[in-house]
Amino acid sequence: MLDDTIAAISTPVGAGAIGIVRLSGPQALAIAQGLFAGVATPQSHRAHLGLIRHPESGQPLDQALLLYMRAPHSFTGEDVVEFHCHGGVHLLRTVLNLCLQSGARPASPGEFSQRAFLNGKLDLTQAEAIMDLIHSRSDPALFQASHQLEGQLSGPIRVLREQLMEALAAIEANIDFPDEVDPVPEDELAQAIETALAQAEALLATHQAGRIWKEGLQLALIGQPNVGKSTLLNGLLRYERAIVSEIPGTTRDTVEDDYSLGGIPVRLVDTAGLRQTGDKIEQIGIERSLKALESADLVLLILDATVGLTDYDRELLHTQAQKKTVVVWNKIDQVATPPALPPEFDLPQAQVAALTKQGLEDLEELLKEEILKNQPLDFKVTINERHKLCLARSQVALGKARETLLSGLPADFIAIDLKEAIVAFGEMIGAAVHDEVIDRVFHRFCVGK
Numbered sequence: 283m284l285d286d287t288i289a290a291i292s293t294p295v296g297a298g299a300i301g302i303v304r305l306s307g308p309q310a311l312a313i314a315q316g317l318f319a320g321v322a323t324p325q326s327h328r329a330h331l332g333l334i335r336h337p338e339s340g341q342p343l344d345q346a347l348l349l350y351m352r353a354p355h356s357f358t359g360e361d362v363v364e365f366h367c368h369g370g371v372h373l374l375r376t377v378l379n380l381c382l383q384s385g386a387r388p389a390s391p392g393e394f395s396q397r398a399f400l401n402g403k404l405d406l407t408q409a410e411a412i413m414d415l416i417h418s419r420s421d422p423a424l425f426q427a428s429h430q431l432e433g434q435l436s437g438p439i440r441v442l443r444e445q446l447m448e449a450l451a452a453i454e455a456n457i458d459f460p461d462e463v464d465p466v467p468e469d470e471l472a473q474a475i476e477t478a479l480a481q482a483e484a485l486l487a488t489h490q491a492g493r494i495w496k497e498g499l500q501l502a503l504i505g506q507p508n509v510g511k512s513t514l515l516n517g518l519l520r521y522e523r524a525i526v527s528e529i530p531g532t533t534r535d536t537v538e539d540d541y542s543l544g545g546i547p548v549r550l551v552d553t554a555g556l557r558q559t560g561d562k563i564e565q566i567g568i569e570r571s572l573k574a575l576e577s578a579d580l581v582l583l584i585l586d587a588t589v590g591l592t593d594y595d596r597e598l599l600h601t602q603a604q605k606k607t608v609v610v611w612n613k614i615d616q617v618a619t620p621p622a623l624p625p626e627f628d629l630p631q632a633q634v635a636a637l638t639k640q641g642l643e644d645l646e647e648l649l650k651e652e653i654l655k656n657q658p659l660d661f662k663v664t665i666n667e668r669h670k671l672c673l674a675r676s677q678v679a680l681g682k683a684r685e686t687l688l689s690g691l692p693a694d695f696i697a698i699d700l701k702e703a704i705v706a707f708g709e710m711i712g713a714a715v716h717d718e719v720i721d722r723v724f725h726r727f728c729v730g731k
Contacts, residue, residue, distance in 0.1 A: 284360070284400065287313065288393055289386035291374050292730035298369030303377045304730060305386055306358045306394055311350060313384040314363040317377070318348050324363075326352035334365060334377060337384065343376060344368055358394055359401030392727025396720065399712060406712025406723060407436040410666065413727055414496060419540070419547040423495040426663055435485075435663040436711040442478045443707040449474045450700045453693045465693065472687060478703065479680045482673045485665050490657055492664025498540065498547035499653065500577060505584035506594060510612040512537070514584060514636040515552040518646070544650045546659065551578065580606050580653065587611045587633070590621050599627050608652055610645060612636050668723070672710035679703040 287307030293300070305313060311324070318324075320332015330348045335341060347366040356362040365377055382388065390396075395412055398404045404412075407430055414427035429435070449471055455463040503511045516522050519539055537552040585595055599607075608630050614620045615635035623631060632648050634641035653659075665673065683699035708714035 284397065287386045288389035288397075289313075289378060289381040290389035290394070290730035291378055292364070292394075293369065293374075295371065296369075297371055301367050301369035301374040302730075303365040303367065303374060303381065304389075304394065305363045305381055306356070306360045306389075306397060307386070308361060309385050310361040310363045313381055313386055314348060314350070314365070316384050317380055318346075318365070320348070324348055324350040326350055326355065329366075334367065334380075337380065344373055354401070354403075357403065358397040359403045360397060389729060390725075391729050392724030394730070395727055396724040399720070399724075405433070405436045405440075406720070407439075407669070407710065408433060409712075410668075410723060411435075416728075417496070419498065420495065420542065420545050422545065422659065423547070426492075426495060426661065429663050435665070435669075438481060439707050439711050440713075442481055443704055443711075443713070445474050446478060446700055446704050446707070450697055450704065453697045453700070457694055457697070468687065471696070472684070475680055475684050475687065479677065479684070482677045482680065486670060486673050486677065488661045488664040489667075489670045491659045491661055492666055494579075494657070494659060495547065495664060496666070498549045499579045500549045500551060501541075501580045501582060501649070502551045502553055502578035503582045503584060504553050504598065506586070506592070509584045509586045510636045511552050511584050514582075514610065514612060514634065515539075515550055517634075517636045517639050517642050518550060543646060543653070546650065546653060580608065580649070582608050582610050582649075584610050584612050585621075587613045587617050587621055591623065599623075599629070606652065608632065608649060610634055615640060669710055672706045676703045676706035676710075679706065 285308065287305060287309040289303065289305045292302045292304040314324070315322075316337050317334055318330075318332050319335050321330040324330050328350070330350075332346070332348060334343045334346050336343060344367045346368075349364040349366065351357070351362040353359060353361045367373055367377060395404070395409050399406060399409050411427045411430035415424065415431065418424040418427055449466060452463070452466045453471075456465050503515060505511050515537065519541055539550050541548045541550045583595075583598060585591065599609075609623060609627075609632070611620055611622075611631065611633045613635060614633045615638060620633045623629060630648055630652055632641065632645040634645055636642070679699045679702035683696050683703070686695045686699060705714055712720070
């Protein structure tokens with residue numbers, strides 16, 4: 283794969299001020315020289331101004347910059363050339379087609395980053411950090427991805443892996459040459475295992491935070507029809523996202539939108555009013571609402587302050603007892619004394635008038651407090667689902683190694699568990715990983731990255 287030259291448009295589709303066509307591979311410079319007039323021999327890591335011309339007719343196509351980065355001092359570790367053109371869709375496609383006609387082939391999704399990984403310019407966690415940088419939705423997510431790209435996730439894992447490999451090598455040397463190599467002291471072996479276990483457990487504790495920063499926390503608004511769910515959704519979003527009507531059952535489907543809660547990415551889901559109904563369309567909406575509730579991280583149960591707590595509300599409260607639920611009393615501007623939940627329901631409560639936006643800021647503070655109560659988010663780096671699976675395997679293997687050591691069993695049993703932990707750590711950073719896993723990681727990238 284690395285013997286050919288790839289090309290792709292590396293900027294988003296659409297008209298813009300600047301568009302970039304990127305090439306990587308052994309023929310990148312030769313292809314570029316056949317299209318670019320302005321400098322005979324481009325210098326590495328210098329920007330050259332000139333004209334892109336059609337190689338056959340000589341027709342000028344664009345005044346552009348050419349950037350040449352000689353291997354191995356480039357992102358991919360290969361010769362890389364970039365044409366920085368004016369950002370017209372047809373222009374960029376024309377330049378790309380000329381590159382392909384000159385000997386390059388279209389790059390696959392994520393192939394530039396994949397070549398960087400295969401050429402040792404990035405480890406697998408750093409490559410994944412590029413994707414996280416592109417899709418970051420908040421400053422903390424951006425900072426975490428940046429730290430991961432710098433190696434602050436893979437660095438400690440690499441050190442742990444090396445320490446375990448040294449311990450394993452010492453154990454196997456003693457097994458093979460018992461008369462010449464002393465056994466590994468149990469306290470040293472125990473320390474190495476405990477250190478690796480503590481690191482794995484500390485990283486595993488960041489998984490939920492990583493999911494929230496990358497995907498957003500899902501917050502579902504539920505309640506009976508006409509309690510003000512859609513009005514509250516619009517109030518939190520600060521614009522009219524959902525249709526609001528005095529007619530019960532106006533919302534027939536879930537209405538979703540992204541929302542920043544003090545910097546925390548949240549996916550707000552306004553659900554259809556929950557009630558018994560013979561309307562088939564409304565019933566479909568209610569069924570979708572119940573599915574949204576199943577996947578919600580946090581539930582806002584909206585109650586009507588002018589009505590008070592109904593039997594159906596009590597049923598909803600009991601149904602959602604296993605969920606993290608915040609009760610919101612709406613329409614408090616229409617009552618003299620705002621109601622409260624009876625003592626049997628020990629849940630956080632807020633009081634708002636969604637239509638006039640009274641109490642919304644206090645509600646947001648309460649929601650942030652509830653989110654952070656049992657889920658710290660201020661980690662320097664966080665892990666994704668793939669990392670979690672690798673770390674969980676290493677945790678199990680190290681736990682077995684610790685039990686084996688404490689049981690006084692022969693060292694070759696410990697070696698088996700250490701090997702499994704080493705493999706799991708290696709798969710996390712890409713030091714020992716199947717091609718299928720590599721393809722799965724990079725195929726999530728866009729073409730041109």
